[in-house]
Amino acid sequence: MLSLALVGTPAAQAQPAPNGPDRLRSLPPIQALPITSGAGSKGTAPAALTSPPYCDSDTLRTSATIRALQFWGQERGVAVGDHGSILVTADGGRSWKDVESGVQCRLNDVLWVDDRIVVALGGGVDVVTRISRGAILVSHDAGASWRRSADSELPLLYSVERTRGNHSGDRRSSITAVGAPDPITGATSFQSRDGGRSWQSMLAPRAVASTDALQRSPIRPTATAEQSADLSERVNTRSIIRASCQLDDQTILCAGDHGNIFRSTDGGQTWSAVRSAAWSNDASQGPPGACAMLVIAANEDRVPWALIGRETLEKRLRCNLVVGTLDASGAHALDHALDQAAMRLGVAAVDSFAASDEDVSLATLRRWIDVHQPPILVLDDELSAETKTALLQHAVAGGAEKVVEYALHGRGETLLHDSAMLPESGVLAGDFAADGLMLVSDFEFASDADVVENPWVAINTRYSGGSQFARGDSLGLGVRLNRGHRLPPRQSKASRRRLHIIQGRLKQQAAIIELLGTQTDASGQTAPDKFAEALSRLLDQTSREDQFRSAWSIARRSVGQSNPIAVWEEVARRFDGASAAQLLGLHARARQQSQEWDRHRALINGLRPSGAPVATSSSGVQSLPDAAQELLPTVGGHAAIVSPFQSNRTATPDSQPAVIQASAALPLGNHRFNGLHRSNRLLTPFRQASEHRQEHKIDLAWQMHPVRLIVEDALARKQRSATEQAATEQAATEQGEKAPTRSAVAEHDFSADVRRIADHQSPWSSLLRPSSRQTAIAVKTAAPPRLDGRLQEPFWNDTDAQPAQTRGRRPLTLRFAWDEQYLYVAVQGSAEHFVKTVDSEPVGRRDADLTQSDRVTLGFDIDRDLLTAMNLSFTRRGRTHDDLDGSDRWNPTWYVATHASGDGVLTAEIAIEQRSLAVSLREGDTWFVEAQSLAAGRPRRYHLMPDPLTRVRVDFR
Structure with a gap:
């Protein structure tokens, strides 16, 4: 339905007709305005360079953190910082004036080109994809006013400087900006020769470019x-x-x-x-701004976004955040997405400590407390008991008035529920958490995500020096705070209409749970069309401001459910102008065309590879044929087949038994995830993508992004292979011959776009080249290895073989070999990364919960689409887990043995049955394999945006 509304100025509408009623006058313009979102309408996703409405950047800008400070001469200076803040001075810095920048993102640096031209730069990142977007502002009047330059295709920028060799007073001299890698060219440096109005990439020659320098995006140095x-x-x-x-x-x-x-x-x-105290009438009077609440989180997954948002944006307390990182240095490992998520909640800054070394981390955290001297200290319950006790004592001795611990979804004396209404900000507390997770975290599988079951933050007071009777919904109650501890008052509170909207959203959580329940009908079969219709209707009834967040919440909860494709397609259709939605659309297409999923549908639906049904016991557990049952010894009270790779060495407590087979029991019974009944049938027909798409301005950063190009190349190759295979089969049938089982399309062929990525120096180039540190050569062996984790077989060190190494924070070295029946993998990593194990389940039990153990996860991507893979996980004691993109119903046969050497290296030797992978290896095949060393406490995740540093390429020869 189309609704027409008169739009014009009140004065024009009230103006009387001159010289009597018989004279005509011009009417105000008439414009058609939609009054509701309507079915099938397009929504908008969060933008990288703008803040959510609840952030109130205009208010926060007056006391935002300053990141750079530059002067021209002795009098004129410019300072830039968070929330697009720009300050200017004309008296040598004695007084400062706020200037409107027109942007809400973080500005990282500023440079005077001459006495009139000033350039400021920064940017942000997209939610989910973390594609960086740059922002460059240019002033031609010494900072009095600013305009955006031609920066739409530039990535996030960190610093700017005058190009060496040019005279500082020459207006024609060039300037150079350094930032995140450009997804199109891989460049990290950009040059302007016209005072910042236009920019071009500076590409280093491939022969002299440093691959190591591209492992991480360059960032501006941060003080320890x-x-x-x-x-x-x-x-x-x-x-x-x-x-x-x-x-x-x-x-x-x-x-x-x-x-x-x-x-x-x-x-x-x-x-x-x-x-100081910039929100007062006189910015030079009053106490300087200071941290009222210091939050210390064990890692980026443990940041209490809902609690922080309530205290900063609702209660107006100044906050600083310190987060643990696995990087040993601890100083430069934080991602800009984490900074951006914190900035949007009013946090002054994010700093870090090295969580890998408890002694170093404790000393570092004490120094951060000494700097801030916070009246309120908030500690992550996941920190060790010794660390929490030491920090509590140190903070109290330094004058802290309150020390609290928080637990995500745990028990506490007070709880902050996701559904708590925050009337000043006009949101639910869970909205802060959802928006933060969009930037810093991938999806957790629904079976493991406690956030779905217990959506709250629990708070326990460990020390309070103020009133013991103060009770309320703010940590600041009972604490003496001065004006410098508080953020500027919000300029405008949430409207009454907005409050009515969030009241209506209180019922949405139940509606989402009910919606997810429509994925299966009474017979256990999925109903994708019914589900898609219900999903679209639910989003149509959600306000535009909350639509993307609600859609993302549903997408997050659908991972691990029977059919997430419908959710991905709806998000891709509704928000198709955002890179996050485009990525989900790719995930939907990849899942539909995935070779891994296509080859395992029969297995997941309860059939053996030959098509024969698997026997099922009365307990609902898949059983093995009678001939195999005769070979079953007892291991820890659990049955396991004798491994054909069994070592004859004596079993030890550290590795018992010597070889673990991950196929003794195949769970076939029904499971319950989030209170929803899950049937055995996981895969169902997929909905087709919409044929009608709204045209948008081309987003080159996404269109030319390596992930999109590599995925599109894999999908096109799959389609081309299927077409040629069909033509070959038809020709063979006409000639009365047997058709070949595989396509003639070469597995290692890449499109021109992908070859172009390999030619540039980017984080993806090493993965795409046939000769690099990330490319392994898998050799064929005539004799199988003895699995003992010692790599004594000659083929492991064959001159034709080549190991590969991941480039993540915890690097792994991988070797590959193969024969007619098995794929062999050797994984080596630092033994100190595999210390913690939880032995709650017996060795050999399939799909053990490894969340609280240090572990290795291998993802086998046989069609190189980056978005689908068969995953194997194991600990040093032989606990295992396997899944197909989170589906535990894929149950391959594989064997693993580990050995820790005296030089601090843990080696795992693995044999995987090719039939379980539904492949028959041949020379010329090329795979991608993801390898990650995951620390205890990190949950299983569905990685939406692939990381090139954790992958290797395997060429079979």
Whole structure:
């Protein structure tokens, strides 16, 4: 239904007709406006360079963290920072004025090109895909006003400097910006010769480019805890200094968290705050902004987004966040997406500590507490008991008035539920968590995601020096806080209409659970059309502001369910202008055309590879043929077939038995996930993608992104192979001959687009080249190995063989070999990464819960589409888990043995039955294999955006 509304100025509508009623006058313009989203309407997804409405960037900008500070001469200066904040001074930094930037993203650096032209740059990242988007602002009046340059195709930018060799006063001199890799060219440097108006990529020659330098995006250096504490003590401030600038021998300015700027006129001996408490009438008066609440999270998965959002955006407490990282250095490992998620919740800054070393991490965390001296300290319950006790004592000794612990979905004296209404911000508390997870985390499988079952943050008070009777919904109650501890008051509160909307959304969680229940009917068969219709209707009834978040919540919960394809397709159709939706559309197409899924449909539906049904016991567990039952010994009270690769060495407590077979019992019974009944039939016919798509402006960053090009290449190759195979079979039938079983299309062929990616220096190029550290050569062997984790067989060190190495934070070395029946894999990694194991289930039990154990996960991507894979996981003690993109109904036969050498290397030797992989290997095949070393506590995840650093290429010869 189309609704017409009159749009015009009130004055025009009220103006009387001149000279009587017989004279005509112009009517205000008439415009057709939609009054409802309507069925099938297009929605909008969160943008990289803008903040959600609840963020209130205009208010937060006045006290945002300052990231860079630059002067031209002694008087004129510009400072830039979070939320698009820009400050200018004309008196040598004695006073500062806020200038409208027109952007809401973080600005990382600023440069004076000459006495009039100034360039500021930064950017953000897309949700889910983490594709970076750059923002460049140019001023031609010494910072008084700013305009965006031609930056639509640039990635996130970190720093800018004048190109060496050019005179500083020459307007024609070039400037160079450094940022994240350009997905099209792989370039990380970009040059402008016209004062920042236009930019071009600077490509390093392939012969001299450093591959190691491309493992991580270049980032602007960040001060360590020790350096930050030292600077803060010199300036006598309780905030971290992020930028500084020296005007002459005596005059120095520095700036940092909470918008504070300090000035010294005696060479840094004494300092005065020239900008503080910026939300007061006089920015130079009042206490400097300081951290009221310091949150320490064990890792990025443990950040309590809902709790932070309530305290910052709703209760207006200033907050800093410290997050553990697996990187040993701990200083440069945090991703910009984490910074962006925190910034949108009003957090001043995110810093880090090395979680891999408890002694180092404890010393680092004490220094962060010394810098901030927070009245409120919030500790992750996942931190060790010793660390929490030491930090509590240190904080209380330093003056902290309250110390609390939080647990995600645990028990506590108070609970912050996802459905808690926050009237000032106009959202539900869970909205903060959902928006944060879109940026920093992949989907958790529904069977493991406690967030679906227990959507809350539990809070327990460990120390309170204030009133013991203060009760309420804020951690600040009972704590003495001054004006510098609080964020500026919100300019406008949520409207009454918005409050009515979020009241209606309180019933949406039940509606989503009911919606997911429509995936199966009474007979256990899926009903994709019914489900798709219900999903579309639910989203049509959701406000535009909340549609993408609701759709994403449903997509997250559908992973591991019977048919997520319908959800992915609906998101792709409804939000097709966003890279996140385009990626989900690729996932839907890849799943539909996946060789892994196509070859295992019969197995997952309860049939053996030959088509014969699998015997089922009365307990609902798949049983083996009678001949195999005779070979079953007892291992830990559980049956296991004698391995054909069994080692004759004596079993030890550390590796018992010597070879573990992961096929003794095949669970066939029904399971319950999130209270929903799951039938045996996992795969069902898929909905076809919509033929009608709304035209959008071409997004080159996505269209030319390596992930899209590689996936499209794999899908096209699969289609081409199927067409040629059909033609070959038809020709053979006409000639009365037997058709070949495989297509004549070469497995190692890549399209021109993919070859072009390999030619550029990018994180993906090493994976696509036949000769690189990430390419392994698998040799054919005449004799099988003895699985003992020692790699003593000659073929492991064959001159024709070639190992490959992942480039992630916990690198692994992989070797491959094969024969007519088995694929052999050797995995080596640091033994210190495989210490923690939980032996709650007996060895040999299929699909053990490995979440609380250090483990290796291998994903075999035989069609190289990056988005589907057969996954095998194991611990050093032989606990195993296997799945097909999260489906535990895929039950292959494979064997694993591990051995820890004296030089600190853990080696795993694996044999996988080719029939279980539904392949028959031949020379010339090329696969991608993902290999990850996962720390205990990290849940199983469905990775939406592939990571090139965790993958290797395998060429079979």
